[in-house]
Amino acid sequence: xxxxxxxxxxxxxxxxxxxxxxxxxxxxxxxxxxxxxxxxxxxxxxxxxxxxxxxxxxxxxxxxxxxxxxxxxxxxxxxxxxxxxxxxxxxxxxxxxxxxxxxxxxxxxxxxxxxxxxxxxxxxxxxxxxxxxxxxxxxxxxxxxxxxxxxxxxxxxx
Amino acid sequence: xxxxxxxxxxxxxxxxxxxxxxxxxxxxxxxxxxxxxxxxxxxxxxxxxxxxxxxxxxxxxxxxxxxxxxxxxxxxxxxxxxxxxxxxxxxxxxxxxxxxxxxxxxxxxxxxxxxxxxxxxxxxxxxxxxxxxxxxxxxxxxxxxxxxxxxxxxxxxx
Numbered sequence: 001x002x003x004x005x006x007x008x009x010x011x012x013x014x015x016x017x018x019x020x021x022x023x024x025x026x027x028x029x030x031x032x033x034x035x036x037x038x039x040x041x042x043x044x045x046x047x048x049x050x051x052x053x054x055x056x057x058x059x060x061x062x063x064x065x066x067x068x069x070x071x072x073x074x075x076x077x078x079x080x081x082x083x084x085x086x087x088x089x090x091x092x093x094x095x096x097x098x099x100x101x102x103x104x105x106x107x108x109x110x111x112x113x114x115x116x117x118x119x120x121x122x123x124x125x126x127x128x129x130x131x132x133x134x135x136x137x138x139x140x141x142x143x144x145x146x147x148x149x150x151x152x153x154x155x156x157x158x
Numbered sequence: 159x160x161x162x163x164x165x166x167x168x169x170x171x172x173x174x175x176x177x178x179x180x181x182x183x184x185x186x187x188x189x190x191x192x193x194x195x196x197x198x199x200x201x202x203x204x205x206x207x208x209x210x211x212x213x214x215x216x217x218x219x220x221x222x223x224x225x226x227x228x229x230x231x232x233x234x235x236x237x238x239x240x241x242x243x244x245x246x247x248x249x250x251x252x253x254x255x256x257x258x259x260x261x262x263x264x265x266x267x268x269x270x271x272x273x274x275x276x277x278x279x280x281x282x283x284x285x286x287x288x289x290x291x292x293x294x295x296x297x298x299x300x301x302x303x304x305x306x307x308x309x310x311x312x313x314x315x316x
Contacts, residue, residue: 072303075304112302139298141313143315144234145231147233149232
């Protein structure tokens with residue numbers, strides 16, 4: 001039974017760090033950024049520009065998304081983070097988190113969602129996931145993250 | 159005689175606001191963001207992630223750039239701002255500012271520079287300027303800024 005929450009609490013700082021670490025997908029720099037966005041939300045509320053969907057199962061954080069309006073745009077949103085605990089991947093939790101995030105973005109007046117990810121082979125399942133969820137590749141910036149590590153930009157119109 | 163400075167001072171908060179306003183190119187929201195980046199630099203120094211090249215003529219700020227490393231990338235930089243006073247455009251000041259910015263980025267270990275701009279017709283001269291300076295269009299995200307107002311991403315490898 002999946003329970004969804006939309007407001008982070010202080011204990012999520014550690015839970016998000018643990019979850020991101022468990023995926024073995026993110027560098028310590030990246031994890032620090034992920035946790036920082038939770039801290040910004042706790043400190044500034046909606047003015048932080050960061051919105052969350054947090055998924056819990058038996059009181060454990062099993063996945064979450066973080067997204068927000070792109071400054072200086074009319075109605076574009078960025079999905080900054082999506083992560084699901086590795087032991088629970090492949091059960092549709094990511095798709096549910098993404099669908100709920102899209103719903104909230106639409107409620108907040110968003111018309112477009114962008115997701116940026118790495119073009120490295122490690123991320124092929126991630127890219128396939130976004131494509132299954134209706135996102136299409138809008139751009140590929142070669143060598144963006146590092147030499148040989150390009151950035152893919154996915155987009156979806158709501 | 160153009161004088162270049164690399165460190166903003168407190169008086170630049172107002173000068174940058176005036177300069178950006180004079181171009182009649184930016185909304186008040188955008189101008190606020192431009193000024194905020196100067197404030198961040200004044201407060202945090204290099205840790206702000208914002209670097210500047212400021213061009214003065216007869217002690218007036220006539221143009222500037224603002225750029226910085228893209229977080230979580232190896233060696234990519236974003237050019238956040240470039241502006242030249244409208245009365246002094248067409249004299250190569252923008253190209254000199256951009257060349258000096260590229261030089262500083264290369265010194266700081268940057269290999270790639272990205273510039274994002276609007277695809278609206280108002281920005282055609284801007285796009286032509288970037289192309290003359292050796293940037294090539296890497297992506298076009300339709301309707302990114304607003305319906306009918308797409309985002310162009312230019313890139314240059316150093």
